Amino acid sequence: MSTVAVVGTQWGDEGKGKAIDYIATRADMVVRAQGGNNAGHSVVIDGKKYALHLIPSGILNAKTINIIGNGVVFDPEGFFNELKDLEDDGINTKNLFISDRAHIVFDYHKIIDSLGEKSKGSKKVGTTNKGIGPCYMDKMERTGIRMCDVLDDDLFEAKLSAQIDRKNDMITKLYGGEPLDKTALMKKYTDYAKRLKPYVKDTSVMVYEAVKAGRKVLFEGAQGTMLDIDLGTYPYVTSSHPVSGGFTTGSGVSPRDINEIIGIVKAYTTRVGEGPFVTEEDNETGDKIREIGHEYGVTTGRPRRCGWLDLVVVRYAARVNGLTGISLMLLDVLDQFETINVCVGYEYNGEVLTDFPASLKIQEESRPVYKTLRGWNTPITGCRSYEDLPEEAKAYIKEIEEFSGVPVKIISVGPDREQTMIRGELF
Numbered sequence: 001m002s003t004v005a006v007v008g009t010q011w012g013d014e015g016k017g018k019a020i021d022y023i024a025t026r027a028d029m030v031v032r033a034q035g036g037n038n039a040g041h042s043v044v045i046d047g048k049k050y051a052l053h054l055i056p057s058g059i060l061n062a063k064t065i066n067i068i069g070n071g072v073v074f075d076p077e078g079f080f081n082e083l084k085d086l087e088d089d090g091i092n093t094k095n096l097f098i099s100d101r102a103h104i105v106f107d108y109h110k111i112i113d114s115l116g117e118k119s120k121g122s123k124k125v126g127t128t129n130k131g132i133g134p135c136y137m138d139k140m141e142r143t144g145i146r147m148c149d150v151l152d153d154d155l156f157e158a159k160l161s162a163q164i165d166r167k168n169d170m171i172t173k174l175y176g177g178e179p180l181d182k183t184a185l186m187k188k189y190t191d192y193a194k195r196l197k198p199y200v201k202d203t204s205v206m207v208y209e210a211v212k213a214g215r216k217v218l219f220e221g222a223q224g225t226m227l228d229i230d231l232g233t234y235p236y237v238t239s240s241h242p243v244s245g246g247f248t249t250g251s252g253v254s255p256r257d258i259n260e261i262i263g264i265v266k267a268y269t270t271r272v273g274e275g276p277f278v279t280e281e282d283n284e285t286g287d288k289i290r291e292i293g294h295e296y297g298v299t300t301g302r303p304r305r306c307g308w309l310d311l312v313v314v315r316y317a318a319r320v321n322g323l324t325g326i327s328l329m330l331l332d333v334l335d336q337f338e339t340i341n342v343c344v345g346y347e348y349n350g351e352v353l354t355d356f357p358a359s360l361k362i363q364e365e366s367r368p369v370y371k372t373l374r375g376w377n378t379p380i381t382g383c384r385s386y387e388d389l390p391e392e393a394k395a396y397i398k399e400i401e402e403f404s405g406v407p408v409k410i411i412s413v414g415p416d417r418e419q420t421m422i423r424g425e426l427f
């Protein structure tokens, strides 16, 4: 298979960064197609940790071409900070291109993000405050500013000037906030625009040509299926399409050109921000998972909410993404449990649901139906092949495969690149 898409199956932070970096060691090109620097992907290579937000995880492989596709919302400030951190670590950042159709995140998006959250009070989404939703709002409203605009100084200045006036109106009149200093903002972003010019390309053509030439192309998902604006736990979602379909509109490739779709499944479930979470363990079990799994956000540092693996969610993700394989992550975090629960249904109003419901109310009022499996209760971080795993861990994997109908092709037992096992051929 020459093209592989990697998607999060839960609420993000499933370990996509690690899995992508592992697969990317064989890839010629890595493509991001949605979200922005709300993502936080950690990759550990030989004990050194890298945190990637906007830049594709393929950047850690010197020869891989990295594409930020048209569906991404691009924050220049975040980008240049991330670039500097990578360069300080001696990473070659030359092979990096940004779509001329990607929309740009400005300071006013971030400010409106926090003002909007504040105004929602207890109904806040718990966003990352990176301006993601407000930037996608401009895109949908058809007033956004795109990367191709930075190539024309006069056009860029005219568009930005008009947009700052509109946003200042919104900030002051709707939210009663302080207006932004227009002169300072114009200067800040016209400087960024100059620095961005060399990166701007028609990346859809680049991806197409790579696919046509049979190169190995890896599509890197951010966030996760349950955060999808259409298919997730709306309104507690992000504003893009983290499902496999998002790669086509977000990078300009045909669905026919995506061969393999790998779903990243964390061996348990976590969520940051607000919203329903049927298998949440807001108790000692959740605390134990959080401490062993170091479940604190890469982007915001927030403690993640933790709970058991929800197979209703995984099976839903298998269906809506068309998964051809699963990469099971952080299995080692369950090393210290006598028994392990997996959720195989939702009890609601005396009925058991096995398809993820649309209604927020039903999600909130559903109780998990658990199947209890025996834990392996022994460290597996040193295992390097499936055969090395304890029988109980193999039974856990089998349960996931049977319920979701998808084979587990990659198993991860620690954060390092080395702590990975692969079953069969992947890429």
Ligand code: GDP
Binding pocket: 008, 012, 013, 014, 015, 016, 017, 018, 039, 040, 041, 042, 043, 044, 293, 294, 298, 329, 330, 331, 332, 333, 412, 413, 414, 415, 416
């Ligand atoms: P992403 O957003 O999906 O890329 O995931 P994050 O990077 O936000 O969170 C996953 C965390 O788990 C990171 O700190 C990884 O270094 C770590 N990690 C990934 N795979 C494993 C694993 O198999 N075992 C353990 N213990 N940690 C892992």
Ligand code: IMO
Binding pocket: 008, 011, 012, 013, 014, 038, 039, 040, 041, 125, 126, 127, 128, 129, 130, 131, 132, 133, 221, 222, 223, 224, 227, 236, 237, 238, 239, 272, 273, 274
């Ligand atoms: P990665 O790629 C986990 C969550 C936020 C919030 C909701 C909306 O690291 O898996 P946004 O700022 O996007 O408008 O916030 O989505 N969220 C994530 N949660 N991992 C992520 O990315 C996330 N990106 C956004 O916490 O609940």
Ligand code: MG
Binding pocket: 012, 013, 014, 039, 040, 041, 042, 298
């Ligand atoms: Mg993350």
